[in-house]
Amino acid sequence: MSHTTPEALGLDPAVLRDDLFEHWNRKDLQMLRLAALQGFSKVTEPLEALLTILEGCPGKQKGRSHTLGHHILMEFQAWMKEHPQVTLSSLPEQQVLVLQHRALSLLTDIQPSFADTLINIYHLNSIDLATLRLHIARLQALTCYKEAAVLSIKLKLQKELDLEEVCVPLILQNKLPLAESFVTGHSHLEKQLVTLLDSWCHPNFSVEEIRKRFPRLSLSKQCMDQIQPKMLTKQVFRLMEKFNIDQGLCPNALHKRRLDSLRYLMYARFLERSMTEENWSDHVQFVVADDLELQINLVEMLVKNCGLQKASQWSLRYNIPRYRLPLGVWETQQSLPPDLQQICPSDSAQTEEWMSSPSHCQKFYQAPLTKDKVHFVDTPEALQKCRKIVLKEGGIVGVDMEWQPTFGCISTQKVALIQLAIIDQVFLLDLCANGFCQHPDTVGFIRSLFSERNVLKLGYGMSGDLKCVSATWKQFLEEPLKMEGILDLFNIHQKIQRSKVKRTQNGPKEVLVGEDSAEKGLSLLVQQVLGRPLDKTEQMSNWEKRPLRISQIRYAVADAYCLLDVYSVLSSNPAYFGLPADLRSISSSQSEKSADKKQKEKQAEQMKQECQGAQRVSPPRSDMEKGLLCGEKPSEDAPPLAPQQLRVVCDNMLQGLGRYLRCLGVDVIMLENTDDHRKAAKLAQDEGRVILTCGQPFQSLRSQVGEGRCLSLDCSEKARDQAVRVLRHFNVQPTPSDIFSRCQACNCDQYVAVPRKDMIGMLKQKGFLEDQDATDHTQQQDEEMTPSVSSDIPRYALQCQWAPLSGLDPDTLTFPGGEPIQLHTVPPGLLPRIPLFYVCTRCGKVFWEGSHFGRVLSMFQDVFHITDTDSAAALVPAAQHD
Numbered sequence: 001m002s003h004t005t006p007e008a009l010g011l012d013p014a015v016l017r018d019d020l021f022e023h024w025n026r027k028d029l030q031m032l033r034l035a036a037l038q039g040f041s042k043v044t045e046p047l048e049a050l051l052t053i054l055e056g057c058p059g060k061q062k063g064r065s066h067t068l069g070h071h072i073l074m075e076f077q078a079w080m081k082e083h084p085q086v087t088l089s090s091l092p093e094q095q096v097l098v099l100q101h102r103a104l105s106l107l108t109d110i111q112p113s114f115a116d117t118l119i120n121i122y123h124l125n126s127i128d129l130a131t132l133r134l135h136i137a138r139l140q141a142l143t144c145y146k147e148a149a150v151l152s153i154k155l156k157l158q159k160e161l162d163l164e165e166v167c168v169p170l171i172l173q174n175k176l177p178l179a180e181s182f183v184t185g186h187s188h189l190e191k192q193l194v195t196l197l198d199s200w201c202h203p204n205f206s207v208e209e210i211r212k213r214f215p216r217l218s219l220s221k222q223c224m225d226q227i228q229p230k231m232l233t234k235q236v237f238r239l240m241e242k243f244n245i246d247q248g249l250c251p252n253a254l255h256k257r258r259l260d261s262l263r264y265l266m267y268a269r270f271l272e273r274s275m276t277e278e279n280w281s282d283h284v285q286f287v288v289a290d291d292l293e294l295q296i297n298l299v300e301m302l303v304k305n306c307g308l309q310k311a312s313q314w315s316l317r318y319n320i321p322r323y324r325l326p327l328g329v330w331e332t333q334q335s336l337p338p339d340l341q342q343i344c345p346s347d348s349a350q351t352e353e354w355m356s357s358p359s360h361c362q363k364f365y366q367a368p369l370t371k372d373k374v375h376f377v378d379t380p381e382a383l384q385k386c387r388k389i390v391l392k393e394g395g396i397v398g399v400d401m402e403w404q405p406t407f408g409c410i411s412t413q414k415v416a417l418i419q420l421a422i423i424d425q426v427f428l429l430d431l432c433a434n435g436f437c438q439h440p441d442t443v444g445f446i447r448s449l450f451s452e453r454n455v456l457k458l459g460y461g462m463s464g465d466l467k468c469v470s471a472t473w474k475q476f477l478e479e480p481l482k483m484e485g486i487l488d489l490f491n492i493h494q495k496i497q498r499s500k501v502k503r504t505q506n507g508p509k510e511v512l513v514g515e516d517s518a519e520k521g522l523s524l525l526v527q528q529v530l531g532r533p534l535d536k537t538e539q540m541s542n543w544e545k546r547p548l549r550i551s552q553i554r555y556a557v558a559d560a561y562c563l564l565d566v567y568s569v570l571s572s573n574p575a576y577f578g579l580p581a582d583l584r585s586i587s588s589s590q591s592e593k594s595a596d597k598k599q600k601e602k603q604a605e606q607m608k609q610e611c612q613g614a615q616r617v618s619p620p621r622s623d624m625e626k627g628l629l630c631g632e633k634p635s636e637d638a639p640p641l642a643p644q645q646l647r648v649v650c651d652n653m654l655q656g657l658g659r660y661l662r663c664l665g666v667d668v669i670m671l672e673n674t675d676d677h678r679k680a681a682k683l684a685q686d687e688g689r690v691i692l693t694c695g696q697p698f699q700s701l702r703s704q705v706g707e708g709r710c711l712s713l714d715c716s717e718k719a720r721d722q723a724v725r726v727l728r729h730f731n732v733q734p735t736p737s738d739i740f741s742r743c744q745a746c747n748c749d750q751y752v753a754v755p756r757k758d759m760i761g762m763l764k765q766k767g768f769l770e771d772q773d774a775t776d777h778t779q780q781q782d783e784e785m786t787p788s789v790s791s792d793i794p795r796y797a798l799q800c801q802w803a804p805l806s807g808l809d810p811d812t813l814t815f816p817g818g819e820p821i822q823l824h825t826v827p828p829g830l831l832p833r834i835p836l837f838y839v840c841t842r843c844g845k846v847f848w849e850g851s852h853f854g855r856v857l858s859m860f861q862d863v864f865h866i867t868d869t870d871s872a873a874a875l876v877p878a879a880q881h882d
Contacts, residue, residue: 010044013052020053024068036075046086047121048095050076051102070114077117088123100127104135108147115154129160136161143216143768143824145169149178158182163192169214171197172207173824174223176235180242190243194250197236201229201252216767218824220745220845230674233257241412254409258294261287261407262301267676268540270305272700275540278549281343282542287407292320300326308332313343352550364535365526367554367561373425374557378433380441386427387445390420393454397422398563401465402543402556412471416543419560420449426557431472432544443473446481453484456584458563460522461490489566491586492579493525497714499578520695520715522562529566529577534558640733643667644741644749648726649683651693651701656719658692661726663856665738668747681705692726720859727863734864739856740847741800748842749800752808752815756835759826762813768823803841819844 016039023032043049050073057069080086088096103122107115119125124132132155139148149166152158167179183189199205207227211217226232236253239245247254265287269280288294295318302311303326312332315325322330333341354371356364377386390397398421403413418429431437446469450457459465470476527533538555548556567583574581643665650658650670658670669683677697681704684691691701691710702710711729713722727734742749754762763769807816814820821844826837830848838847857864 011039011042013043013049014056016040016043016049017053017056020072021068024071029071032071033075036072037079040076040079041083046076046079046083047088047091047099050121051099051106054106055102070111073114073117077121080121088121100124101131104131107135107151108139108144115151119154125155129157132157133160136166140165140169143169145173145217146175146178149175149182153182158186158189163189164196167193167196168210169217172210172214172217172219172223172227174220174226176226180239184243187243190239191245191249194236194239194243194245197232197239198250198253200227201232201236201250201256203229205229218820218822220822220825220843228672228674229256230260233260255291255293257407257409258287258289258291259297261409262294262297264407266301266305272696274537274696276537279538279541282545283405283407283540286404286542287409288318292318292324295320296324299329303329309336309340312336313340316341317343354550354554356554360535363532365530365532365558365562365565367421367426367558369424369426369557369561374553375425375427376430377427378430378436380436380439383429383436383441383445386420386429387448389425390422390427391448391452391455395422396456396458396564396567397449398560398567399449399457399459399462399465400556400560400563401468402541402559403468404542404544405540413468414472415465415468417548417556419556421557421560421564423564426560428553428556430546432546437472443475446473446476450486451482451484455485457486458567459486459488459490460493460525460563462486462488487567487584489522489525489563492570492583494716495579495586496525496528496577497717522559524714526562526566529569530562534562640731643732643734643738646730646732647687647689648692649680649687649689651677651680651691651697653694653697653715654692654713654719654722657713657722657726659744660719660723660860662742662744662747663739664723664727664734664860665741666732667742677701678704684709724860724863734860736853736857736864739853743840743843743845745845746840746843748840750803750841751800751838751847752803752805752841754805754821754837754839754846756831756837758805759837760831762821763823763826763828763831766813766823768826769828807841815841815844817842822846 016035019035019039020032023029023035040046040049053072054069057067057072088099091099100122103118104124104127107118107124136148136152136157139145139151145166149170152161152166163183166182170176170179170182179193183193200207207224211219233253233256236250237257240247240250240253262284265275265280265283268275269277275283284298288298295314299311299315299318299320302314308328309332311326312329313336315329316333316336356366375382375386377383398419400419400421401415402417402419403415406413414431416432418431420427420429429436429442431442436442449455466481469481523534523536535555535558538549538552541549541552541555543552570577570579571583574583580586643661644667646661647667648658648661648669650661650668652671652673652675655670658668662668662670669687669689671677671679677693677700680691680693680697681701683689684705691705692713693701693710694713694715698710698712711726713725717725726732743751760769803815808814808821812820813823819842821839823846826846834848836849839845840847
């Protein structure tokens with residue numbers, strides 16, 4: 001028998017690797033596939049050869065499906081299906097361990113199919129837990145927190161790891177969804193995550209203590225914004241509902257939510273004056289409950305907003321200890337006569353008249369019904385009579401619901417009242433009546449009402465109503481309602497708002513300014529169609545308190561009956577409102593646009609991720625520009641403005657609008673989520689800005705600034721459409737050169753250009769790049785630079801300022817203002833492709849050439865003022881932070 005020669009042992013994996021590299025460099029994927037399938041059959045140890053090849057792939061695997069390593073791994077997986085005899089179990093145990101450890105070292109890739117395939121081929125779940133934990137710890141030490149978390153989930157290591165070590169860095173890097181994925185399905189971890197977030201809601205919480213545990217973790221302003229108490233409270237409540245966690249485990253978030261609700265109630269009652277005394281009193285008692293600290297907060301706020309007498313009355317109601325009372329309250333208590341020492345309930349439910357005053361009737365829509373046409377339904381017998389009338393075949397019913405406002409203190413809200421309006425009467429289903437809500441006849445009637453296709457049900461924004469229906473009747477979660485014969489006028493209202501048809505009266509304006517702009521939702525639709533809005537004073541009532549006041553009943557009736565009147569007018573002349581002849585076709589026609597809608601939403605989400613934050617900037621505008629800030633649309637001969645000349649402050653309800661305007665070069669300050677609306681007025685006064693807002697704040701804000709300097713927009717519109725309206729209103733003519741001329745994070749218009757070589761040095765200096773990686777990237781700079789990426793200063797150079805790189809502190813890598821470069825946002829894999837980075841000198845955010853420019857240009861193509869030069873320049877990519 002002859003000896004076996006080295007050649008007979010099979011193909012050398014290094015030779016196969018070089019062959020595959022050659023096909024990859026030539027971009028010949030078909031030959032790469034063929035060479036891989038043939039090569040794997042020729043090597044002696046395919047499982048070992050695969051690792052040798054993957055280990056030799058240039059650069060790290062960065063989770064992109066088009067990397068060479070990913071292609072090779074996918075081809076090997078296909079090859080294994082044709083060769084089932086190649087398995088790990090056929091190898092000696094010691095060899096298996098060696099291969100598993102090598103495969104594990106490749107798992108810094110978080111591309112799902114790459115990691116899953118390696119785990120499956122090499123049975124990495126079977127490695128001893130100590131080794132797996134050590135690998136995760138190594139990734140964390142390298143600040144690869146995202147990769148560590150994803151890999152932990154794939155290897156099912158959640159119970160073996162310290163939750164805070166895994167999740168805290170993710171939360172601080174604005175990756176809470178990944179932390180959620182880490183704990184989902186493990187109830188003890190779910191509770192641990194939620195209670196952790198709740199502990200951060202405590203007033204004495206300091207993020208600096210957390211940062212000391214993770215000193216290499218660099219946090220952006222955007223990340224810091226997400227761990228403010230208001231945002232954390234929102235997340236805690238969302239996760240409590242998602243994981244079905246008892247509120248008692250989250251006292252800090254609950255207290256914060258109640259305190260915020262109390263502040264809102266004070267604002268609504270004493271500053272905005274949009275809430276009646278009785279409604280305010282009901283809500284205050286619900287929000288404050290038996291929390292002594294909140295009771296004290298209430299008394300302190302009352303002292304500031306309305307004086308010592310009312311503060312003293314409420315302090316007596318809650319029996320607050322003398323030593324906790326604000327200055328002067330105890331003395332006022334002693335001087336109050338007996339009849340003022342208690343807060344007496346209103347008796348308006350008995351004395352109020354059904355008919356409103358003439359001035360009220362002239363100002364607001366009124367349901368054309370007398371009181372005897374309004375029927376309370378609170379027994380099975382009354383429900384039977386209601387059923388026969390309401391479910392009459394061919395009928396039209398206006399459907400509305402009311403529930404107790406909880407201001408987010410309780411996640412689920414149950415329906416208290418259902419209004420059913422037909423042409424000559426209204427039925428009020430009183431779900432607070434004893435035993436009526438869960439009676440089988442009531443549940444059966446609700447099912448029949450929504451499933452009867454021959455009865456047209458009219459509603460407005462019915463998704464919110466149906467959510468409360470599901471919270472009220474759990475049986476509808478187990479067996480969902482069958483929805484037939486439903487027409488949501490919200491969809492029709494959106495169609496009217498988008499319509500290009502010009503109406504001479506009572507029609508929606510492009511920019512809602514003046515008295516009418518405070519209206520929104522159904523009230524706005526009623527005003528546009530019927531000429532008068534709804535009176536929403538009782539909207540925020542205590543709908544669970546009985547008996548209901550006359551004003552509450554009148555409001556409930558009008559809310560349902562107006563749907564019939566609106567539908568009647570729209571049906572009689574649909575073309576006038578830009579609607580098709582068959583109004584029922586509008587809802588179904590929406591599906592035809594779903595693909596386009598999803599694409600727009602995707603673009604909007606991409607922009608949202610790119611454009612975050614807010615800062616103060618620049619001096620006031622000139623008097624000439626102030627003259628353009630009027631309530632009507634500027635005339636066509638008004639001089640056009642460059643985006644840099646328009647300076648606005650966006651209310652925190654319009655942050656999406658603010659990000660779009662800033663993207664186009666407009667000077668925008670955006671209020672933070674925690675800011676009071678009144679801050680907008682101060683900024684407008686101090687810096688000559690225009691306030692952009694929506695909803696009720698408009699009424700109070702416009703009185704604090706000059707005529708035409710506070711504009712209200714339609715909240716139901718997409719942020720992109722709002723931006724277009726604002727640009728056209730002020731005759732702003734952006735050009736492609738204006739895109740990204742301001743930092744999307746902080747509104748600054750000054751950048752510094754950082755060449756790749758300097759960026760590599762900075763990354764290495766701060767430990768974000770290993771020595772070998774730095775050497776590899778430096779060697780690859782010239783030969784691997786993508787030809788289509790320009791190293792010149794970007795197109796918006798003329799629209800912003802450029803600072804010298806010499807202004808950067810070489811030791812701390814901070815700008816004169818004190819902000820460090822956000823190096824943690826620069827993926828090392830970008831370095832071979834990007835020759836020049838652009839860094840904001842105020843916040844340190846890093847940008848580079850990418851595809852985001854094209855998306856913005858596409859989204860706003862109808863408002864850009866494009867010259868021949870711009871058309872040519874549009875072929876060049878512009879800056880993007882990926």
